[in-house]
Amino acid sequence: MQFPGSCDERDALHACELAGGEARLVWHEERGLNDVDAVVVPGGFSYGDYLRAGAIARFSPAMEAVAEFAAAGGPVLGICNGFQVLCEAGLLPGALLVNEGMRFVCRQVELVAEGERLSIPAKHGEGRYWAPDEVLDALEANGQVAFRYAPGQNPNGSAREIAGVRNEAGNVLGLMPHPEHAVDAMTGSTDGLRVFESVAGALA
Amino acid sequence: MTPAGADAGVDGGPSLTPPPSTGAEQPAAYEALGLKEAEYRLICEKLGREPNGVELAMFSLLWSEHCAYKHSRKLLRRLPTEGERVVMGPGENAGAVDVGGGYAVAFKVESHNHPSAVEPFEGAATGVGGILRDVFALGARPIAILDSLRFGELDSLRSRHLLDGAVRGIGHYGNSIGVPTVGGEICFEAPYEHNCLVNAMCVGLAKREQMVRAAAAGVGNAIVLMGASTGRDGIGGASVLASAELGEGDAAKRPTVQIGDPFEESKLLECCLELLGKGLLVSLQDLGAAGLTSSASEMASAGGVGVDIDVARVPLREADMEPFEIMVSESQERMLAVVEPAKVAEVLAVCEKWQTGAAEIGAVVDHGLVRVLRGADVVGEMPVEVLVDGCPLYDLEPAAPEEWIYGNRATLDAGASAAETLLALLAAPSIASKRWAFEQYDSIVGSRTARRPESADAALLAIPEADTAIAVSIDGNGRRVACDPYAGTVEAVLECAQNLACVGAEPLGLTNCLNFGNPEKPAPAWQLDRSVQGLADACAALGVPVVGGNVSLYNEGPEGPIYPTPVVGMVGELPGADAAAASAFASEGDAICLLGPFEPTLEGSELAKQRGELGPGLPQPEVAAVAAACAAVRDAVRAGALACAHDVSDGGLACALAECAIGGGRGCRVDLQHLRERGCTPEEALFGEGSGGFVISGERASLEALASDGVAVLYLGQVGGEEVEVAAGDRSLSLPLAEAESAWRSLGERAEAAS
Numbered sequence: 001m002q003f004p005g006s007c008d009e010r011d012a013l014h015a016c017e018l019a020g021g022e023a024r025l026v027w028h029e030e031r032g033l034n035d036v037d038a039v040v041v042p043g044g045f046s047y048g049d050y051l052r053a054g055a056i057a058r059f060s061p062a063m064e065a066v067a068e069f070a071a072a073g074g075p076v077l078g079i080c081n082g083f084q085v086l087c088e089a090g091l092l093p094g095a096l097l098v099n100e101g102m103r104f105v106c107r108q109v110e111l112v113a114e115g116e117r118l119s120i121p122a123k124h125g126e127g128r129y130w131a132p133d134e135v136l137d138a139l140e141a142n143g144q145v146a147f148r149y150a151p152g153q154n155p156n157g158s159a160r161e162i163a164g165v166r167n168e169a170g171n172v173l174g175l176m177p178h179p180e181h182a183v184d185a186m187t188g189s190t191d192g193l194r195v196f197e198s199v200a201g202a203l204a
Numbered sequence: 205m206t207p208a209g210a211d212a213g214v215d216g217g218p219s220l221t222p223p224p225s226t227g228a229e230q231p232a233a234y235e236a237l238g239l240k241e242a243e244y245r246l247i248c249e250k251l252g253r254e255p256n257g258v259e260l261a262m263f264s265l266l267w268s269e270h271c272a273y274k275h276s277r278k279l280l281r282r283l284p285t286e287g288e289r290v291v292m293g294p295g296e297n298a299g300a301v302d303v304g305g306g307y308a309v310a311f312k313v314e315s316h317n318h319p320s321a322v323e324p325f326e327g328a329a330t331g332v333g334g335i336l337r338d339v340f341a342l343g344a345r346p347i348a349i350l351d352s353l354r355f356g357e358l359d360s361l362r363s364r365h366l367l368d369g370a371v372r373g374i375g376h377y378g379n380s381i382g383v384p385t386v387g388g389e390i391c392f393e394a395p396y397e398h399n400c401l402v403n404a405m406c407v408g409l410a411k412r413e414q415m416v417r418a419a420a421a422g423v424g425n426a427i428v429l430m431g432a433s434t435g436r437d438g439i440g441g442a443s444v445l446a447s448a449e450l451g452e453g454d455a456a457k458r459p460t461v462q463i464g465d466p467f468e469e470s471k472l473l474e475c476c477l478e479l480l481g482k483g484l485l486v487s488l489q490d491l492g493a494a495g496l497t498s499s500a501s502e503m504a505s506a507g508g509v510g511v512d513i514d515v516a517r518v519p520l521r522e523a524d525m526e527p528f529e530i531m532v533s534e535s536q537e538r539m540l541a542v543v544e545p546a547k548v549a550e551v552l553a554v555c556e557k558w559q560t561g562a563a564e565i566g567a568v569v570d571h572g573l574v575r576v577l578r579g580a581d582v583v584g585e586m587p588v589e590v591l592v593d594g595c596p597l598y599d600l601e602p603a604a605p606e607e608w609i610y611g612n613r614a615t616l617d618a619g620a621s622a623a624e625t626l627l628a629l630l631a632a633p634s635i636a637s638k639r640w641a642f643e644q645y646d647s648i649v650g651s652r653t654a655r656r657p658e659s660a661d662a663a664l665l666a667i668p669e670a671d672t673a674i675a676v677s678i679d680g681n682g683r684r685v686a687c688d689p690y691a692g693t694v695e696a697v698l699e700c701a702q703n704l705a706c707v708g709a710e711p712l713g714l715t716n717c718l719n720f721g722n723p724e725k726p727a728p729a730w731q732l733d734r735s736v737q738g739l740a741d742a743c744a745a746l747g748v749p750v751v752g753g754n755v756s757l758y759n760e761g762p763e764g765p766i767y768p769t770p771v772v773g774m775v776g777e778l779p780g781a782d783a784a785a786a787s788a789f790a791s792e793g794d795a796i797c798l799l800g801p802f803e804p805t806l807e808g809s810e811l812a813k814q815r816g817e818l819g820p821g822l823p824q825p826e827v828a829a830v831a832a833a834c835a836a837v838r839d840a841v842r843a844g845a846l847a848c849a850h851d852v853s854d855g856g857l858a859c860a861l862a863e864c865a866i867g868g869g870r871g872c873r874v875d876l877q878h879l880r881e882r883g884c885t886p887e888e889a890l891f892g893e894g895s896g897g898f899v900i901s902g903e904r905a906s907l908e909a910l911a912s913d914g915v916a917v918l919y920l921g922q923v924g925g926e927e928v929e930v931a932a933g934d935r936s937l938s939l940p941l942a943e944a945e946s947a948w949r950s951l952g953e954r955a956e957a958a959s
Contacts, residue, residue: 004559005380005470007381010651011649012652014651045379045380045382045466045470048380048465048467048470049380049467050467086305087800103644104379104646105371106642106644106646106648122650123648178648183651186654186782187653187654187668
């Protein structure tokens, strides 16, 4: 996806390619997703993130197509602003609030996913995951919490250290940290590649 | 560049609308707009009549210090600007150097000091926005931002307010637009209390074939204004804010500060790069200080043509704006392009795609005038050469002050032990870790950032397109420049070169922002004169061309001028981003050496400041010897011989060692006995400052092999333990690493203190 105001779309494109996929940018006014196997909604500040992060992007024509694509079981990965957009669109539960510290934070953080630790950078001003307790309980009971910040690593005050969640069907995944910025040892870590590879693996 | 001759005046013109104010009121009007009486008379003489209101407003901006460089242009001619790799030099929107593979790196640093002193968030944000536009105006995609910030002491509430606002503003703009902020510096000194400095540098990457210049060309071509609509914000910013001292009533100047919208700029950026990629533009220029007045006039001047601008065709935020307001508005996120008539429709279609506004507002004409129309009426008409180059250039009347003109304030106990002194230096806000600030910036977007902030001496960016990498550093220690404007400025250039050497990079070019006080006063004039000479000599000796720059004068508060602060930004290249050393000790048992012609003294040092012992005078740096040391370090880093390389800077050798130890999470045991053989006292060896020193670590034999005729290498000791242990005669010290780290990391807590 590329919205006006997207920032990390070229990085995400590159990460998809490194994970063995063929990728293209989908302009926000496009409605056709017939040729794609998976969608990445990238980070940035779609439409300036005015009103509330992700609140405008959810109404774009391309997001309508993504909603249909997801409803049909197509895999969707939302990163940072993409996660915010997916929550705003109701494709994922919960909401992302202004960081506890009230400031933008850019920091390498340790995540725990299915028992494995990943070192991936986070960078956001509105990344504090929140949902009502009963929703959080249900997410945990259903195994929908895909990523948690490792102890002491939560950069934003997210409820129950949650860094990323998936939908009930399991085909829509969102997380605040940026796996597309952890795909090359030169820039710090290659752990993010595993996130993209797992999406690619699910398609294979 | 020479002022136009006195014969450049024209007749009044047939259809000029009457000026909005009467002739009798105009003398007061020009003064309120910042023009001097003699300048006003010269305008009348050259026009052959009095200017009307529109013209007066335009002259007042283009003849301001900010646009005309009337007190600095003569000095700037001393700077070396040529080099084999220079693609674009001074006079363009930004400078650019070739990095091979058909690519060039464009860069520039610019100030937004006075707006930031009045309203720090918007001032800093629009400072970033402005420098980004300068870089993409020549067809380069911005790939990095660095900032150089100066505030009063951190214990002042006002300084913390300005710091907080500026850091938030930089983050807001840079993060939102998706350009990483990869480095910078922040210093705190009392003379910046009322006049903070916010200098922003942008680095961009361009395909050489897509680069455009700012000169208007092709009579008959259309002039298209793109981006945001034009409002009443920022009216008079260049003349009222940027070219006068700050003082009482600054709050009333808030309407002269522009408001930034990074989303608008993000669309404008992508739109302009697409237009240039498709070859649809003849030339492109950003609208910065003095808005449409400056960009249209300067495009015409550079191209040797005239322009017609119809203000009735400019998209407005407020319908009732006067022509002069439209011409001088500093509304942000706007660009001006020259387009061949046949391509206008296609240009407008690309703008439509990016939802960025666009309107054809004028044409390139061969009449040699800047002509402002409102529909069929001519509301202003001035010869380009008078408007752009007619401003008189002034000679400075420099005089060295007889004594130290800044204050002194002792904050360190006279009886402090060496360990206590080191803690106080590490906690000094100018030396302490700036993590609190840089964590508020996205430093990684774009996937080029090979070293995160504070992990190496220079920012390091991969350029896979050209199979290369670049390093960028920005530096300028105003306190040392105040002690000796010449030597201090040479040191700033050397510090950048040393920072680049630490990551294995060789300098390609330099940009600068000269932040000084009122040039009409003798002491700031002397500081400016000596500083420019130092910059010129250091660049010539290192063979680094100055490809662009910016001058910010009149930086004064009620207590006097700021420290003279030439901020130097340097870009270098290295074969790849993988080899660079870090500025942290890597392994237990590694040898630690001091490389280079480092002869520390306490003059102008952080310690002298804390003891309240500042005064004029610095040793003169030996540029050739420092250059040889840089070359040795650079080659060693590229060969992979160094585990750590860090230049010795603020707080001296003890601070440099402590920083490497904190960064690596490993202590060190060193002996400065050999340094004392250079004639230093123990205290000078520990805390003295000066150019030319590198702390390096690695295998002892390979470190000592770096010594040559021109390059000294002294073995100091070893990496290891939980302490920073430094033997220095009667000032020997041992400090637990955890204590050193907690002092060094104390900035954030203090910056957020509420009162």
